[in-house]
Amino acid sequence: MSGVPVPGEHRLNINNFTHSITIIDEFKVEEASSANLGILPGFQGQHKGTTTVNGIKDAENGEVVEDGNVVQHDLLVCQPCDEDVEVVAERKTNSSGVEVMGLNGQVAARMYEYDEEEIDERPYRCKQRGCKYRARDRFNLKIHLANIHDIGVTWHPCPQEGCEYKAKMRCDLKRHLANIHGIGVTWHPCPQEGCEYKAKQRGDLKQHLANIHGIGVTWHPCPQEGCEYKAKQRGDLKQHLAHTHDIGATWHTLTCPQEGCEYKAKERGTIKRHLANIHGIGVTWHPCPQEGCEYKAKERGTIKRHLANVHDIGVTWHTCPQEGCEYKAKQRGNIKLHLSNIHDIGVMWHPCPQEGCEYKTKERDKIKRHLATIHDIGVTWHTCPQEGCEYKAKERGGIKQHLANVHDIGVTWHSCPQEGCQYKAKKRSKIKLHLANIHGIGVT
Numbered sequence: 001m002s003g004v005p006v007p008g009e010h011r012l013n014i015n016n017f018t019h020s021i022t023i024i025d026e027f028k029v030e031e032a033s034s035a036n037l038g039i040l041p042g043f044q045g046q047h048k049g050t051t052t053v054n055g056i057k058d059a060e061n062g063e064v065v066e067d068g069n070v071v072q073h074d075l076l077v078c079q080p081c082d083e084d085v086e087v088v089a090e091r092k093t094n095s096s097g098v099e100v101m102g103l104n105g106q107v108a109a110r111m112y113e114y115d116e117e118e119i120d121e122r123p124y125r126c127k128q129r130g131c132k133y134r135a136r137d138r139f140n141l142k143i144h145l146a147n148i149h150d151i152g153v154t155w156h157p158c159p160q161e162g163c164e165y166k167a168k169m170r171c172d173l174k175r176h177l178a179n180i181h182g183i184g185v186t187w188h189p190c191p192q193e194g195c196e197y198k199a200k201q202r203g204d205l206k207q208h209l210a211n212i213h214g215i216g217v218t219w220h221p222c223p224q225e226g227c228e229y230k231a232k233q234r235g236d237l238k239q240h241l242a243h244t245h246d247i248g249a250t251w252h253t254l255t256c257p258q259e260g261c262e263y264k265a266k267e268r269g270t271i272k273r274h275l276a277n278i279h280g281i282g283v284t285w286h287p288c289p290q291e292g293c294e295y296k297a298k299e300r301g302t303i304k305r306h307l308a309n310v311h312d313i314g315v316t317w318h319t320c321p322q323e324g325c326e327y328k329a330k331q332r333g334n335i336k337l338h339l340s341n342i343h344d345i346g347v348m349w350h351p352c353p354q355e356g357c358e359y360k361t362k363e364r365d366k367i368k369r370h371l372a373t374i375h376d377i378g379v380t381w382h383t384c385p386q387e388g389c390e391y392k393a394k395e396r397g398g399i400k401q402h403l404a405n406v407h408d409i410g411v412t413w414h415s416c417p418q419e420g421c422q423y424k425a426k427k428r429s430k431i432k433l434h435l436a437n438i439h440g441i442g443v444t
Contacts (some may be wrong), residue, residue, distance in 0.1 A: 195348065212348070212364075242266055257281075 122134030124141040128149050135141035145151040146168055156173045158165040160181050167173040177183040178200055188205040190197040192213050199205040209215040210232055220237040222229040224245050231237040242249040249266040256263050256271060258279050265271045275281040276298060286303045288295040290311050297303045307313040308330055318335045320327040322343050329335050339345040340362055350367045352359040354375050361367055371377040372394055382399045384391040386407050393399050403409040404426055414431045416423040418439050425431050435441040 196346070197348070 119134060122136050124135040124138055126133040126135075126141065126144060126149075128145075128151075131148070133141075133144050133148070135144060142152060146153045153168050155166045155168065156170055158173065158176060158181075160177070160183075163181070165173075165176055165180070167176060174184060178185045185200050187198045187200065188202055190205065190208060190213075192209070192215075195213070197205075197208055197212070199208060206216060210217045217232050219230045219232065220234055222237065222240060222245075224241075224247075227245070229237075229240055229244070231240060238248060241247040243266070256275060256279075258275075258281075261279070263271075263274055263278070265274065272282065276283045283298050285296045285298065286300050288303060288306060288311075290307070290313075293311070295303075295306055295310070297306065304314065308315045315330050317328045317330065318332050320335060320338060320343075322339070322345075325343070327335075327338055327342070329338065336346065340347045347362055349360045349362065350364050352367060352370060352375075354371070354377075357375070359370055359374070361370070368378065372379045379394050381392045381394065382396050384399060384402060384407075386403070386409075389407070391399075391402050391406070393402065400410065404411045411426055413424045413426065414428050416431060416434060416439075418435070418441075421439070423431075423434055423438070425434065432442060436443045
């Protein structure tokens, strides 16, 4: 922090340094013996012996204050700035209650913008440096200071031994105790006969009734003519309109800087993922720390899963609670699936709604496929694009297979590997049969 020329406009508060002082820096301690010691442009400071220290109000001598970018060293108060000439001061209070004058700082916890009418309606302004938040009353300002700046917070620690969780509000601690430790939980069971689902919150039960049983649902149909899509949530309908009908979609076509790449997306985050996944731009690779393993991933979470799945590091094994069953899994969800599929425990059966049909399944998607395949309900027919062909299928894969088998379109031919044999087939299995039947290869 020494040896840097100081412009005249910044010498005002430096001229008081008339005797030898020690500047304590995080990295070094050095002596300065004149008023012309160099302080970076935009820094302000005075000797701690003065009554009012520029930059700190009511601070005790020798007190070390650290709050964001505001630091009072043992003998010097300094404040990093973004500008060199104009000095702008706003009050900032740190967690110790010391009022700090932030000089030219533009570091804000959050940025808030209001028009003139809103400013008149919000007379209580946050005085934290760089924060433009305004509140309609003192109570909301107090909440803002606690939530955003951690000022005036009363922390509520979790009383469970070994748990380090703490919350700013009692209700959050109550939810934590219920969700994590199962303390003080009021279970809300599903009122539908035969359904064993229960939830800790009424909202979750309401969502369950809507998603699973179709109770209390407000359907939002697609407004496009001929489209039968409907959604239970407006957000899903909005996404459908953007992805399917290109309505309300904002295309970002200029964000992929790679020459010759015509990729476009409706969301900026998708473009960012595209650049990382396809072009390797903006990727931070996380290598596997195990010696000899060359695996690397673009996300830390993927490395964690890799270590657990491949190297059995950091694994928490979940065992089947059924007596005599030795099944264990690395994920709790797999235990739940195992109990359902093998032991029929915790199964929610989904019966076919068609009268007289006794079909039932453990998976909702299978009911949808069953309705389409057996009862022709909810079917989206896919027709053959070949002129004059009336073939149609319920799945795209059926059309693809039909085009290959009937029209020889998109076929991958598999030829017999025997020298001189010209046999070829559209399926590998037929090559295997051919080798066994004709050439006696692979015969058991």
